[in-house]
Amino acid sequence: MLKTTGATFLAIATSFFILLFSPPPKSYYHSLFISSSLSDNASISHHLRTLTRRPHVAGSQANAEAASYVLSTLSACNIKAHIVSYDVLLTYPDSRSLTLTPSPSEPPITFDLKQEIYEGDPYADVADEVLPTNHAYAKSGSVIGPVVYVNYGRVEDYGTLKEMGVNVTGTVVLARYGEIYRGDIVMNAFEAGAIGALVYTDRKDYGGGGGDAKWFPDDKWMPPSGVQVGTVYNGSGDPTTPGWASSEGCERVSIEEVESSGDVPLIPSMPISDADGETILRSIGGQIAKDNWQGSIDAPTYRVGPGPGVVNLEYNGKQVIATIQNVMGVIEGVEEPDRFVILGNHRDAWTFGAVDPNSGTAALLEVAQRLQKLQRSGWKPRRTIILCNWDAEEYGLTGSTEWVEENRDLLASRAVAYLNVDCAVSGAGFHASGTPQLDDLLKQAAQQVQDPDNSSQTIYEQWIQSTESSLIGRLGGAGSDYAAFLQHIGVPAADMRFGAGYPVYHSMYDDYTWMEKFGDPMFHRNVAGT
Structure with a gap:
């Protein structure tokens, strides 16, 4: 009714x-x-x-x-x-790839970076029209480095890692969504010395907590392949017309000036699913993360690294x-x-x-x-x-x-x-x-x-x-x-x-x-x- x-x-x-x-x-x-x-x-x-x-x-x-x-x-x-x-x-993804080498003795894993349709999905016929998962205004580039788990990627999380003696410089960080804006996650990673950032959707926060929890379409929770996309721009409005309207024929600042403004990231980043994030987490060794950094009840034990898992992150966007x-x-x-x-x-x-x-x-x-x-x-x-x-x-x-x-x-x-x-x-x-x-x-x-x-x-x-x-x-x-x-x-x-x-x-x-x-x-x- x-x-x-x-x-x-x-x-x-x-x-x-x-x-x-x-x-x-x-x-x-x-x-x-x-x-x-x-x-x-x-x-x-x-x-x-x-x-x-x-x-x-x-x-x-x-x-x-x-x-x-x-x-x-x-x-x-x-x-x-x-x-x-x-x-x-505006920016759109042109090409992207993500490969994990869990250890020197193991073969690399290449992620397909796709959100999966489900049986009976009424939108299966238009699923290919969904934009490939990406961060809008992400920095294009290719980086290879050991992975460090940084919890939510907050300033205080990097402070905890420093107290643990973990050096983030030259690494690719893995952060989970929640607590702060995704653009700040990438910015904090850059300021800590990281060369790239992966941001995943943890089942503890978005998947119902694990265990017997079901996910969409059976329940409201994010499926394991689900990815939260979004912008990482820290400004508002058209980045090339800061303070004035983007009318036809208007003056624009250059892309170089946009990058120097501090409002767009200077390292590549990519959003990934809980399933892909968990695979990467299983490749990370080192010290065990704090209790409040851990995942859902059936997740692996989260460690902070760096490595031994190494990721190769490639992203090319078109402006x-x-x-x-x-x-x-x-x-x-x-x-x-x-x-x-x-x-x-x-x-x-x-x-x-x-x-x-x-x-x-x-x-x-x-x-x-x-x-x-x-x-x-x-x-x-x-x-x-x-x-x-x-x-x-x-x-x-x-x-x-x-x-x-x-x-x-x-x-x-x-x-x-x-x-x-x-x-x-x-x-x-x-x-x-x-x-x-x-x-x-x-x-x-x-x-x-x-x-x-x-x-x-x-x-x-x-x-x-x-x-x-x-x-x-x-x-x-x-x-x-x-x-x-x-x-x-x-x-x-x-x-x-x-x-x-x-x-x-x-x-x-x-x-x-x-x-x-x-x-x-x-x-x-x-x-x-x-």
Whole structure:
């Protein structure tokens, strides 16, 4: 049954909008917006299925087709919609290989570096369209060296290795995902003297802990061949146009200047699977790693090395000035048309992107459809609403950053607030972060929307019961598209989601099937998030 009893992200976003737009709120329209009469799980399910039918990395034809779908959906809602394009530096893998020589007496092992399809996989026919596993903006090169296990690759992990007398200089480090950003893992490796970095997905963190735990498609956990891909760029926006928009014919800095900026890695790196990481770990000798460096219950004993295992890591990437497309929709305000309330989500995905980011894209489109229904009933927004569907977020918040750079002065003077939804739904439990100016609005909106997992309470009641620390987190770093608005021009911002981290993040298993089976089987959280 696809008819929901409550409204969630859609309702949160619109509650947020109406609270901003209408002094005082027009209770009739507010009630209408969150009523079951406008709630349709089948619609948001359709949006998500359509958006995720093919892998759609930034710069690809599939992502351009997804942009056309968003544009046509907004236009069908009688929203003035258009595309804003930029030409930006993106990278794609050209060739890569990884070979392990476990010891001088053993033959080398060459890894196939593939994520495996499973029996009955509905996306098997398009699996070859998934980009080969890589780190965006990784340094091209070939390195050979003994392996050192560095836990999560944090600064303190290298401090522990130094205390143990382990010298990392001239080695290839093996780090596991988690705790810190992958770009920092590679940067820390370089600063410690390593010549290359491998980053794997440990079963302890992403595979259910080992033992009898099952993995996707039987459970939510990452399969042994699953690989978390992603960028290792430490900046935001197009690396060749730092501080200004990548418009046609614009000035660009050279690749050499990009490398000297410190924002891109200076050693080759590669993401690998748990299965490949465990094979490499079995080749590492030396001292036994600390207890909190060890793996799952049935993993081998982790040692730190160096060696005797030696890896040969080769990676060659191609750098392309590619066209990206932000899709923008505008509903003009009737009282303060020169004041903007902005809702944003990105569209591009490393693979199918059912959670990241297209659960948020589907929510954005549901917001548009609900606002259209309100307009048919006579509602008009007080302030101008801008719906933004960003491109190339995965590379470095590129689409949103370029748009803010191009419109910096206008947005700084006219934007009231920016509401971001990236991974709208990955599980149960509502979470929100924002600037203090928006705290009361977030609480008020959450108090008016039913909890999609417990119809006897509101989202706010669930929220306060499940939160041990502060109710509303603060936005720091550059985790999603709010960064340019908040950090570049000081616009109040918020970011919302259902669920926390999820194990198939940035892998080819983040697809519609995973969402339908584990993230939100009835799509009631998706609707609620809207």
